[in-house]
Amino acid sequence: MSGSFEYKPRFTDIRVKPPKPEEEAAAKDVLRLKPGEIPCEWADCSRPATAKAPKSREQINLFYNFCQAHAAQYNKAWNFYAGMSEGEVRAAQENEAMTGGRPTWDMKVSRNTREAAGSAANAAHAAAGSWQDSYGLFGRRVNESAPSGPVMSEAEARMGKLERQAIGELGLEPGATKADVKARYHELLKRFHPDLNAGDRATETKLQHVIKAYKTLKKAGYA
Structure with missing residues (x-):
């Protein structure tokens, strides 16, 4: 290529200036919660x-x-x-x-009203065997069974869905103390750490779930 057609870049030294301190502060302030948030x-x-x-x-x-x-x-x-x-x-x-x-609420009347007297009379007849409430109109059917299924404990009922999932991820039961949660968390950290499992990806995934569960419980005040 002839010297008369030699390419000469217009800018030979392009440098990116570091942000100023006030610009860095403004960038961080964007992620900071505002008053009331x-x-x-x-x-x-x-x-x-x-x-x-x-x-x-x-x-x-x-x-x-x-x-x-x-x-x-x-x-x-x-x-x-x-x-x-x-x-x-x-x-x-x-x-x-x-x-x-x-x-819904039960419709109740005073004991001194005519309706209450009629209900008492019907109950007396029923006790005497003069009639039967075959269709369960005046009370719960005799052959009606209670709903089946696991009964939720009071401690479990007080927890939200995320906390229940998190406490289950750590292998604990609702009602576990903060000390129990922390002890279990450190135990699982050691058990599932990749360095102790020859880099097994399965234990690494489990470790991530354990860490997320602990953070969820800690944010909710259970750890």
Whole structure:
């Protein structure tokens, strides 16, 4: 190539200036919670919470505070009937169809009213065997059995869905103390560490689940 047509770059030294201290502070401030904002309750998330999700079927009026992305992820996996037997699911669906999920109350009257006197008379006749309530209109049917399925403990009912999953991931039962959770966490860290399992990917995945479960419990105040 002739010297008259030699390429000469216009810029021979391109340098990127480091950000100024005030620019770095502004960038960090974007991720900082503003006054009045609360953090997302999802493990490893520090974004502000903008959505609510019910904690569990037993705590339908108590909510998690999530950012929009984690609220969508939580709701996608939500199953209202999880953990219920087939009979319990059917009973819950029938109750929803009849009452719309709203609570109902017994209609009670004073003992001195005519209706109360009539009910007492009917009860006396029933005790004497003069009639039978074959269709269970005035009380629960004799042959009706209690719903089957596992009974949830009080400690388990107080926990939200995420905390129940996390406590199960650590192999503990609801009601475990903070000391129990920490001791179990450190035990599982040693057991599933890849260096102790010849780099087994299965134990590495389990280790990640254990760490996430512990962070979930710690964020909720159970560890």
